[in-house]
Amino acid sequence: MGTLQWAGLLLLAALAGAVVPFQSALNLNLARGLGHPLWATMVSLVVSVLVLLPVIVALRLPLPSLTQTGMPPLWMWTGGAFGVCFVGLAVVLLPRLGASGFVALALAGQVMSSMVLDHFGWFGLAEKHLTMPRLAGAALLIAGVVLIQFGEGAGKPVAAAG
Template sequence: MKWIYVLFALVAGALMPVQAGINLRLRGSLGDPVWAAAVSFGVGTLALLGYLLATRTPAPSLSMAATAPAWAWTGGALGAFFVFATIVLAGQIGATTMMAWLLAGQLTAALALDHFGLVGYQVHTVSWPRVVGVCLLLAGAVLVNKY
């Protein structure tokens, strides 16, 4: 395993509750979680466009874009739902409980996505150590939620 990717994942994961807290504060100022999510996505879009311009990354052709299946265009909507959900959850259950349940849901879904090779993933058959690992994370979410 390339440790730089592990470090990258750890940093990205650590920033998730920070982002949720920032967006929760934005919700407090704007008064609505959907507006906070929309502003968050707008700022993110501007940041990505700025990066693309700064790096002079060429835009894909329309013919290339047309090769994507229809479901591949739903990622942004799922991301918007996720940001909205974290804004609502952070204010209701706190950062630790929110992240525990999000992680439990993510890993449960990831186990199925890997096993069946869905939405572009290579097949990684379910094994008992993977199932035990996910079950331990679910148990951890229950403990975090309770205490």
């Protein structure tokens, strides 16, 4: 993979992370408007489907053929439940932790669980064993989370008006 391709992938990964606080803040306001975080979670996921369907049609993707490839094991279908968990918890936690606190803690959780997934090569991932530099990186991330959430000037979390 060339340097330009690699840089493009890094940029896309950063963009994927950059949209998370916007999604969470928008869903928080939607929850306020709809009266409950679970309604906002439902609407968010329905909108996701409505946005994705035209893209699938535009790309002319064929329907998956479960008869040819076989039915995937049931555990493979559970990814959506994790999406519901993330979106729902973001709506509940964002007003209490703030956008930076929530994203920092979510990122720390993602990095730690990712390191476990990589270490054991679960779900077909390539094994990337825990090393001292990787553990040090995780420790620095946790230190960053603490500073973001509890450092001087962080103040007490307050529910936003509105």
